[in-house]
Amino acid sequence: MSDFPHHSLLAWAVSLGRFALVFIPLMTIVVMIFLERKGASLIQDRLGPNRSAIPIFGGLRLFGFVHNFTDGIKLFTKETFIPSYAHKFWYAIAPGIGFLVAMLTPSVIPWFAPLAWTAGGEIERVSGTLIDSDTGILLMFALSSLSVYGTVMASWASNSKYALLGGMRATAMMISYEVSMGLSLMGIFLITGSFNLQHIVAWQETHVWGIVVQPVAFVVFLVSMIAETGRAPFDVAEGESEIVAGYHLEYSAMRFGLYYMGEYAHIMIASIIIATLFLGGYSIPFVSTDCLRAHVNVALFLVLAGAALALIAFQIKLRHWKSIYPSFNATDTKARLTEYSFLQVTTGLATLGVIGLAAVALIALHPSVLSTVDGVGYFAPWVTLATAGVQVAVLIAKAFLFCWIWIWVRWTLPRFRYDQIMSLGWKILLNVALVNLVVTALIAKLIVGGR
Amino acid sequence: MTKIVQRRKATLLDRSYLWEIMKGMGITMRHLVKNFRNPEKMQLMSYPEIEVKVPQDYRGSHRLMKRPDGEVRCVACYMCSTACPARCITIEADNSADPRIEKKPQKFEIDWLLCVFCGLCVEACPVDAIRMDSREVSLSFGSRKEFVADMQRLTAWKPEDFPANDSQSQRAPGGTENQQARKIWGLEVKSV
Numbered sequence: 001m002s003d004f005p006h007h008s009l010l011a012w013a014v015s016l017g018r019f020a021l022v023f024i025p026l027m028t029i030v031v032m033i034f035l036e037r038k039g040a041s042l043i044q045d046r047l048g049p050n051r052s053a054i055p056i057f058g059g060l061r062l063f064g065f066v067h068n069f070t071d072g073i074k075l076f077t078k079e080t081f082i083p084s085y086a087h088k089f090w091y092a093i094a095p096g097i098g099f100l101v102a103m104l105t106p107s108v109i110p111w112f113a114p115l116a117w118t119a120g121g122e123i124e125r126v127s128g129t130l131i132d133s134d135t136g137i138l139l140m141f142a143l144s145s146l147s148v149y150g151t152v153m154a155s156w157a158s159n160s161k162y163a164l165l166g167g168m169r170a171t172a173m174m175i176s177y178e179v180s181m182g183l184s185l186m187g188i189f190l191i192t193g194s195f196n197l198q199h200i201v202a203w204q205e206t207h208v209w210g211i212v213v214q215p216v217a218f219v220v221f222l223v224s225m226i227a228e229t230g231r232a233p234f235d236v237a238e239g240e241s242e243i244v245a246g247y248h249l250e251y252s253a254m255r256f257g258l259y260y261m262g263e264y265a266h267i268m269i270a271s272i273i274i275a276t277l278f279l280g281g282y283s284i285p286f287v288s289t290d291c292l293r294a295h296v297n298v299a300l301f302l303v304l305a306g307a308a309l310a311l312i313a314f315q316i317k318l319r320h321w322k323s324i325y326p327s328f329n330a331t332d333t334k335a336r337l338t339e340y341s342f343l344q345v346t347t348g349l350a351t352l353g354v355i356g357l358a359a360v361a362l363i364a365l366h367p368s369v370l371s372t373v374d375g376v377g378y379f380a381p382w383v384t385l386a387t388a389g390v391q392v393a394v395l396i397a398k399a400f401l402f403c404w405i406w407i408w409v410r411w412t413l414p415r416f417r418y419d420q421i422m423s424l425g426w427k428i429l430l431n432v433a434l435v436n437l438v439v440t441a442l443i444a445k446l447i448v449g450g451r
Numbered sequence: 452m453t454k455i456v457q458r459r460k461a462t463l464l465d466r467s468y469l470w471e472i473m474k475g476m477g478i479t480m481r482h483l484v485k486n487f488r489n490p491e492k493m494q495l496m497s498y499p500e501i502e503v504k505v506p507q508d509y510r511g512s513h514r515l516m517k518r519p520d521g522e523v524r525c526v527a528c529y530m531c532s533t534a535c536p537a538r539c540i541t542i543e544a545d546n547s548a549d550p551r552i553e554k555k556p557q558k559f560e561i562d563w564l565l566c567v568f569c570g571l572c573v574e575a576c577p578v579d580a581i582r583m584d585s586r587e588v589s590l591s592f593g594s595r596k597e598f599v600a601d602m603q604r605l606t607a608w609k610p611e612d613f614p615a616n617d618s619q620s621q622r623a624p625g626g627t628e629n630q631q632a633r634k635i636w637g638l639e640v641k642s643v
Contacts, residue, residue, distance in 0.1 A: 043483050331499070412479045
């Protein structure tokens with residue numbers, strides 16, 4: 001009747017279900033803020049925030065994890081103050097733009113290898129990205145560059161000199177680092193021969209990771225990305241010692257919270273992009289997607305076993321805390337020990353559950369080729385879906401590696417001076433990226449003989 | 452004599468900046484691992500839960516000294532309130548029942564919200580009646596009124612919390628210690 005291909009209900013459900021992946025960067029904000037606070041405190045020889053508590057079992061502090069939620073409650077219930085001299089409309093919508101970008105950018109990221117299964121004798125395919133476009137990475141750049149509009153709009157609409165200075169700095173930095181960022185990736189595009197992120201990841205899956213073939217580009221891109229997110233040592237846009245708080249100076253309550261959370265969402269997205277471009281994305285080294293599908297029960301077992309190991313490591317830490325806490329002679333010793341016991345019991349049960357699930361996954365699940373069409377074997381839908389789940393987990397694990405680098409760099413390096421940032425961007429990174437591109441082109445021409 | 456420090460010229464490795472950044476990140480990571488493994492060895496105290504040990508000579512909040520007969524040692528001379536740069540001491544004088552002493556304070560109030568804890572009142576006191584060695588450093592109350600300490604609060608300290616044998620004894624000359632009183636004040640002390 002029409003050219004529109006017939007799809008099974010499952011294909012529709014999976015296609016729509018991919019939209020949930022867009023929320024992954026937003027959901028990781030909570031973990032990121034916790035990681036940032038604890039990482040910062042341990043680097044600076046502090047304990048970090050740990051006082052907010054859920055009033056059960058002697059005050060459930062969860063080692064400071066509750067602080068995220070109290071922060072959220074505070075930001076939501078505070079008064080949204082609008083200065084009388086601000087441009088009301090632009091002031092109100094500016095914080096949304098950065099957050100909107102944080103919601104849009106994940107749509108071009110390949111979260112898992114393209115799914116394919118047979119239904120009613122026909123092959124059904126579902127792409128691993130929401131927008132499976134050949135402009136892929138360019139679209140991503142276009143979207144992520146939009147976030148600076150939120151910054152500039154906020155700084156202009158605030159009608160405050162400090163905010164305007166911060167906005168101008170953010171713009172200048174954006175322009176400087178976008179150039180070297182784009183150019184550093186040209187080598188990758190040259191080698192993989194595609195702008196499509198799916199293709200780039202597929203190339204890395206069958207050849208080697210991007211970091212091996214383009215180590216210089218990796219460093220340039222990482223530095224440019226840190227500058228792009230406006231984090232230390234490139235956080236002149238909100239340099240407290242010079243311009244108070246920069247572009248979000250006049251913002252309060254949840255409008256400020258949107259900037260604060262948008263920053264972490266931005267970091268997570270940048271980390272996912274770096275992992276996709278240079279660390280093989282969702283792929284596992286030496287294991288192709290087909291191989292992964294054929295042994296998905298082992299893969300699930302390994303992922304769950306990793307989770308169980310993490311839980312056991314947490315319990316060891318808990319035991320340590322429980323043994324040392326009485327020696328502090330603190331007044332809340334009893335409450336803390338109650339809390340630690342509670343956590344021991346719950347994490348112990350969770351560990352048992354995860355181990356049980358891992359055992360079930362290893363023993364009970366048997367992936368096998370369900371049908372063969374034109375000599376290509378297709379697995380059952382649940383096998384491809386489980387593989388996709390494993391791949392999403394792998395991608396997020398890789399991304400968290402970079403998230404930690406963001407935090408680590410922030411609490412190690414002091415802030416660059418503004419002119420130093422400009423000279424680093426224009427005089428060093430840009431030239432390094434250009435030379436890298438020329439050298440890559442030459443080598444590619446000599447070895448591969450042109451494409 | 453001037454010592455000339457020869458500055459090492461930055462090598463290419465130094466100027467590339469990356470190696471130095473990695474060294475710095477190594478230092479921060481060492482701190483993180485050390486503190487994560489042994490949080491009890493961090494040089495810190497979880498404040499309200501763990502009591503802060505303040506040294507004996509720390510300049511904390513005030514206390515008023517007493518004579519053996521229980522009277523306040525203060526002679527209401529206004530030296531401390533005159534010396535006070537924050538004007539936080541309010542004294543109202545009254546006739547003393549002790550024939551050796553002209554006045555005694557009827558009201559002695561210190562507003563800790565005004566006080567700058569400079570210790571000039573302690574320096575100014577001729578009879579060593581006011582001290583700031585109470586080791587009380589966390590002054591936190593529910594209302595402004597509670598920050599104004601009256602005589603009763605300033606004298607409500609326990610003798611066993613303070614060393615009895617320091618050179619400026621907390622026990623004033625008097626009572627059975629006439630010998631000492633004569634040496635210090637040159638006066639005979641009326642037995643109570």
